[in-house]
Amino acid sequence: MKTGLxxxxxxxxxxxxxxxxxxxxxxxxxxxxxxxxxxxRVIIEGVNIRKRHMRPTQSNPQGSIIEREFPIHASNVKKS
Incomplete structure (x- = not known):
C-alpha cells in the first residue's frame, strides 16, 4: 500500500x-x-462509460475501441 493512502x-x-x-x-x-x-471509488454498471483503445494483439490483429465503465468517487453515489 502506498504511503498516505x-x-x-x-x-x-x-x-x-x-x-x-x-x-x-x-x-x-x-x-x-x-x-x-x-x-x-466504485464502478457502477452502465455509468461513466468511456472509450478504451485496445492495441492490436495476436488474438485481435485489428485492434479495437471498446466502451467500458470507469470508476467514480464513492461520495457521488448513494444507495437506492
Whole structure:
C-alpha cells in the first residue's frame, strides 16, 4: 500500500443498487460492480462509460475501441 493512502470503509458494497448524485451521469442508477476502498471509488454498471483503445494483439490483429465503465468517487453515489 502506498504511503498516505488509507483503506476507508465505504457506505456501498458490491451488488448494491445506487444512484449517482453528481457529475455527467447524475440521476442514473445501477449496480455496483467493483469497489476500490483504498482509492475511495466504485464502478457502477452502465455509468461513466468511456472509450478504451485496445492495441492490436495476436488474438485481435485489428485492434479495437471498446466502451467500458470507469470508476467514480464513492461520495457521488448513494444507495437506492
Amino acid at each position: 488509507k483503506r476507508v470503509k465505504l457506505h456501498v458494497k458490491k451488488n448494491d443498487m445506487v444512484v449517482v448524485l453528481s457529475g455527467n451521469d447524475r440521476g442514473k442508477s445501477g449496480k455496483v460492480l467493483r469497489v476500490y476502498p483504498v482509492k475511495n
